[in-house]
Amino acid sequence: MNTRFRNAFLCSRKYHPHCVGRTAVLCARGNSDFGFQPRFQLGACRSCGKRPCEMATSAGSSGLRLYYQTKIDEFESLIQEKAETVRRLEAQRNELNGRVRGLREELQLLQEPGSYVGEVVKPVGKNKALVKVHPEGKYIVDVEKQVAASSVKPGARVALRNDSYALHLVLPSKFDPLVSLMKVEKVPDSTYDMIGGLDEQIKQIKEVIELPIKHPELFDALGIAQPKGVLLYGPPGTGKTLLARAVAHHTDCTFIRVSGGELVQKYIGEGSKLIRSVFALAREHAPSIIFMDEVDSIGSARIDNSRGGGDSEVQRTMLELLNQLDGFEPTTNIKVLMATNRIDILDEALLRPGRIDRKIEFPHPNEDARLDILRIHSRRMNLVRSIDLRAIAAKMNGASGADLKAVCTEAGMFALRERRTHVTQEDFEMAVAKVMRQDSEKNLSIEKMWK
Numbered sequence: 457m458n459t460r461f462r463n464a465f466l467c468s469r470k471y472h473p474h475c476v477g478r479t480a481v482l483c484a485r486g487n488s489d490f491g492f493q494p495r496f497q498l499g500a501c502r503s504c505g506k507r508p509c510e511m512a513t514s515a516g517s518s519g520l521r522l523y524y525q526t527k528i529d530e531f532e533s534l535i536q537e538k539a540e541t542v543r544r545l546e547a548q549r550n551e552l553n554g555r556v557r558g559l560r561e562e563l564q565l566l567q568e569p570g571s572y573v574g575e576v577v578k579p580v581g582k583n584k585a586l587v588k589v590h591p592e593g594k595y596i597v598d599v600e601k602q603v604a605a606s607s608v609k610p611g612a613r614v615a616l617r618n619d620s621y622a623l624h625l626v627l628p629s630k631f632d633p634l635v636s637l638m639k640v641e642k643v644p645d646s647t648y649d650m651i652g653g654l655d656e657q658i659k660q661i662k663e664v665i666e667l668p669i670k671h672p673e674l675f676d677a678l679g680i681a682q683p684k685g686v687l688l689y690g691p692p693g694t695g696k697t698l699l700a701r702a703v704a705h706h707t708d709c710t711f712i713r714v715s716g717g718e719l720v721q722k723y724i725g726e727g728s729k730l731i732r733s734v735f736a737l738a739r740e741h742a743p744s745i746i747f748m749d750e751v752d753s754i755g756s757a758r759i760d761n762s763r764g765g766g767d768s769e770v771q772r773t774m775l776e777l778l779n780q781l782d783g784f785e786p787t788t789n790i791k792v793l794m795a796t797n798r799i800d801i802l803d804e805a806l807l808r809p810g811r812i813d814r815k816i817e818f819p820h821p822n823e824d825a826r827l828d829i830l831r832i833h834s835r836r837m838n839l840v841r842s843i844d845l846r847a848i849a850a851k852m853n854g855a856s857g858a859d860l861k862a863v864c865t866e867a868g869m870f871a872l873r874e875r876r877t878h879v880t881q882e883d884f885e886m887a888v889a890k891v892m893r894q895d896s897e898k899n900l901s902i903e904k905m906w907k
Contacts, residue, residue, distance in 0.1 A: 571615040573627065578610050585623060587614060599623045611739065629740055635733040638718075639741070640711040644701035651702060652832045653825025653857070654695055657816050661686060661703055664814045665791050669707050669743050683813035685781060685792040687751075689799040690818030693858030696795040700747045703793070710744035712737060716753035719773050727754070727773030735780045735790070742789035751794040757803045774803065781811040820856055823849050829857050833864040838878045848884050852892065863887045 574587040580596055585608050588594045599608060600622055607626045608614070615625040648658055668675060668682040675682050688696040704711035714734055721727045738744040754773050781792065794812070796802065806812065821829060826849035834845065852860065866887035871879045 569618050571617055571625070572621070574614055574616055576608055576610055576612045576614055579605070579608050585614075587616065587623065589616065595621055597621045597623050611736070629736070635730060635737055638712050638714055638734065639737060640704075640713055643708065644705045644711060646698055646701040646705055648702050648706065650832060651695055651698055652828035653821040654699060654818070657688075657695075657699060657818060658702075660814060660816050661699060665703050665745070665793070666707050669709060669789070669791065683791075684810070685794065685812045685814075687799070687807070687812045687815045688793065688795045688818060689797070689815065691820060691856060692797055693856035694818035694820065695857050696818050697747075697749060698857075700745070700793045700795065704745050704747075707743070707745070709791075710738070710741040712744060712746045714746060714748045716748060716750035716755075719754050720770060721773075724769055725772070727769060728776035731773060731776040731780060738790045743791075744789070745791050745793060747793045747795070749795045750797075751806075752796045752798045752801055755794075755796075755803055755806045756801045774806065778805060778811065820854055821860075823853075826852055826855065826860055829860045830864065833861045834879075837864065837868060840878050840880050843879070843881050843884065845884075848888060851885075851888050855892065859891055862891050866890055 572589055574589040574595075577586040577588050577594060579585045582605060583599050584596055585599055586594060587597050597616060598620070599605070603623060603626060608623070613627040613629060614623050615627055616622065617624055651658065664683040664686050672682065688699065690696060701711070712734060719727045719730055721730070734746060738746050754770055754777065756770070756774075758771050758774075799807075799815075807815070823846075827846055830845045830849055848863070849860075852863070855863075863884065864887075867879050867883040870883040870886050871877075
């Protein structure tokens with residue numbers, strides 16, 4: 457036997473050395489797996505009694521099994537990789553097909569002739585509508601079949617074909633981006649339980665805001681008009697904004713918050729345009745509540761301004777607000793809440809009934825109201841049992857609700873500085889001294905300024 461084949465045969469350690477002789481010729485394939493095929497079958501092994509053919513067949517079957525199992529594993533992993541590649545390519549194909557469909561639709565729209573943009577005045581029958589086209593006038597047009605009848609509402613922007621004036625598309629509403637940001641997407645989490653010392657104010661605002669939205673049939677049965685606007689006035693920090701947020705929470709309405717400073721614009725007509733956009737947004741998302749804070753910035757009394765200036769633009773903005781409050785369009789599902797610290801400078805035209813139907817005053821809380829506010833803000837605080845909140849409330853004569861909340865926060869900060877996990881009576885007393893001293897210094901500075 458060849459020496460190389462003999463050594464390879466012996467290294468497998470599966471055969472006796474006596475089995476390797478001149479009686480058989482063993483053929484090796486590769487360096488690891490050996491397949492043995494005898495050419496002569498003369499004699500058998502003296503130790504085990506097996507012929508060379510039997511021993512070669514046993515070793516070959518074991519090696520082939522290992523070889524094929526390895527190949528099967530390799531092909532299975534390769535198939536798995538190819539399957540993942542196919543899935544990835546299918547996802548890319550679907551995405552590209554979607555983009556192609558969108559581009560084809562856009563191309564088809566671009567190839568179509570231009571359309572006129574109009575505004576629906578009112579539907580007329582099932583397949584017709586009265587549409588106002590600026591500056592031409594009003595037309596009764598046909599509504600094509602693909603347009604849903606429920607989407608043809610008064611005030612909707614629509615597209616009319618340039619040849620037949622047929623209504624073939626309802627356009628999305630056009631709003632100023634600044635107005636869209638005024639809409640509060642999340643319903644405010646403030647509730648009536650978070651407001652202390654304002655029981656009478658809560659009762660009044662429920663009558664003029666919450667009741668008409670939830671039960672409008674009561675007003676129809678009595679034959680009276682629903683209130684449109686409510687004015688909340690009083691010193692700063694008395695809970696006007698908090699109550700407006702609580703009303704929006706309990707009525708589950710769209711809450712649009714507008715600051716008066718945002719409506720004061722530099723260029724002529726911009727403020728009036730914002731007012732119109734705010735009310736259009738409220739009509740689209742009705743029932744809705746428009747909360748206009750710091751309304752005195754645009755609703756101050758008008759003066760003779762023949763020389764022009766920035767006040768003329770503010771007056772134009774207020775006139776547009778008056779027009780929207782008592783305009784011809786129904787606003788039964790839109791309630792307007794206004795808040796101000798200076799009711800004395802507001803224009804009389806804005807305060808008249810029909811525009812502002814209820815004026816609710818927010819004075820400084822009395823001792824019982826201050827105690828309720830302290831209990832609300834200290835509800836989650838870790839207080840010792842010996843704390844007397846009534847004594848704290850008695851020391852804060854003339855304080856607002858914001859001052860009372862600041863006292864609770866400062867008391868917690870004093871406890872934190874001393875590395876304690878509970879608040880004591882002494883912490884509250886030091887907090888009262890700090891907060892009330894700041895208020896007294898503020899009042900003194902205001903008095904000095906006006907002397």
